[in-house]
Amino acid sequence: MRRKTARHSSLISRFLLSLSLFATLLAACQPAAATPDINAALTAAFETAVAQINAPTATPQITETPIPTATVPRTPPALPAVYQSALLKPEDLPRTYITDSCQYLKNKWDSTKSAPGTMVMVVMHHGINKGEASGNDVTVNEHKKIMDSLFEAGFTAINMQQMADFIYDNAFIPQRSVIFIVDDRHFAEYFNDHWRPYHDQWGWPVVNAYIGIDERTDLWAENAALSAEGWVDYQSHGYIHNIPISEGSTDEFITIEMGGAIASIQKYMNKTPIAYIWPGGGFTKRAVEIGSTLGYKLGFTVNERGPVMYNWIPQADAVNASNPLAIPETPAGNPLMTLPRYWSTNVLDNIDTVRVIGEEAAAYAEQNKAVELEYYDIVCAPTYGAIP
Numbered sequence: 001m002r003r004k005t006a007r008h009s010s011l012i013s014r015f016l017l018s019l020s021l022f023a024t025l026l027a028a029c030q031p032a033a034a035t036p037d038i039n040a041a042l043t044a045a046f047e048t049a050v051a052q053i054n055a056p057t058a059t060p061q062i063t064e065t066p067i068p069t070a071t072v073p074r075t076p077p078a079l080p081a082v083y084q085s086a087l088l089k090p091e092d093l094p095r096t097y098i099t100d101s102c103q104y105l106k107n108k109w110d111s112t113k114s115a116p117g118t119m120v121m122v123v124m125h126h127g128i129n130k131g132e133a134s135g136n137d138v139t140v141n142e143h144k145k146i147m148d149s150l151f152e153a154g155f156t157a158i159n160m161q162q163m164a165d166f167i168y169d170n171a172f173i174p175q176r177s178v179i180f181i182v183d184d185r186h187f188a189e190y191f192n193d194h195w196r197p198y199h200d201q202w203g204w205p206v207v208n209a210y211i212g213i214d215e216r217t218d219l220w221a222e223n224a225a226l227s228a229e230g231w232v233d234y235q236s237h238g239y240i241h242n243i244p245i246s247e248g249s250t251d252e253f254i255t256i257e258m259g260g261a262i263a264s265i266q267k268y269m270n271k272t273p274i275a276y277i278w279p280g281g282g283f284t285k286r287a288v289e290i291g292s293t294l295g296y297k298l299g300f301t302v303n304e305r306g307p308v309m310y311n312w313i314p315q316a317d318a319v320n321a322s323n324p325l326a327i328p329e330t331p332a333g334n335p336l337m338t339l340p341r342y343w344s345t346n347v348l349d350n351i352d353t354v355r356v357i358g359e360e361a362a363a364y365a366e367q368n369k370a371v372e373l374e375y376y377d378i379v380c381a382p383t384y385g386a387i388p
């Protein structure tokens, strides 16, 4: 009995030691201001501790027979910190959202999925003016230049379902992807003039954040015809749209605003939207929660923070001088419902930055590949299986 007790206490002390070691690692490696990956780190700590408790050599021995020499359990390496970019504004820190580190690593290194460093530049469009540009609009020539420049830089446009599958599961999309989201209602002419040529030439889709109010059946009809063609992808942009959701919004208002948009698109276009584009850029923690229960998979702000990658969404914790008009996203508690967008007027200035961020992320992933695969092999493979 004495012996059993001693082994038990040694087990407990190993457990505590591994926890305290991990705490030290956390304190040493991850500055408090930049620990968006804390969930993954804690998961790793827990899994490490569990792995050690369950290690075969730790089985209490009651008999007096000599303990056979067993294979020494492999200690999983610490997972590397999330990729940081000096090209983002200092307050716009990349946030992770996959809490299961094994699932994350499996999706990341699966050769049938998106390669590490694959990113999406999300672009918000308003009007495209045949005359002078005003406000948030661009001219026809600027629009052509944006499209040609993205194409020449190796980008490919994707639709909202591809975006959701990528963000949730790292499903394959081109390494440099762009998603165009046009806000508000437009006549079919707008899409025929400014977007159809790119669909015809390159197969590029465009998303329209459509307003759900049940009026103008003529306008619904011409947009429904485009929806049926498949390359204009209609998603939700509120029901009445003109009153942005704010901290003062009631649950009833939020539900009508977000749910009503789903009902109208189902009625006129026979499809169920999966993305909510916040009218006026207004969102709250409560609206993010209600939107998720209504079935929305993704939400988009008007905040320009950077490109997005799998398990990597730049967001701010507070209003700050770098982007004083942007509502901070992390208090809303769900990066997937508060994705950033580049304004179309700023695309040309940012194409190269976005490209470099993707390349740096790919290089950082490659540098950490061996460690991550070793971790996966020790901690994850027994339950998650081999990586395809």
Ligand SMILES: [Zn+2]
Residues within 6 Å of the ligand: 183, 184, 237, 241, 279, 280
């Ligand atoms: Zn709008």
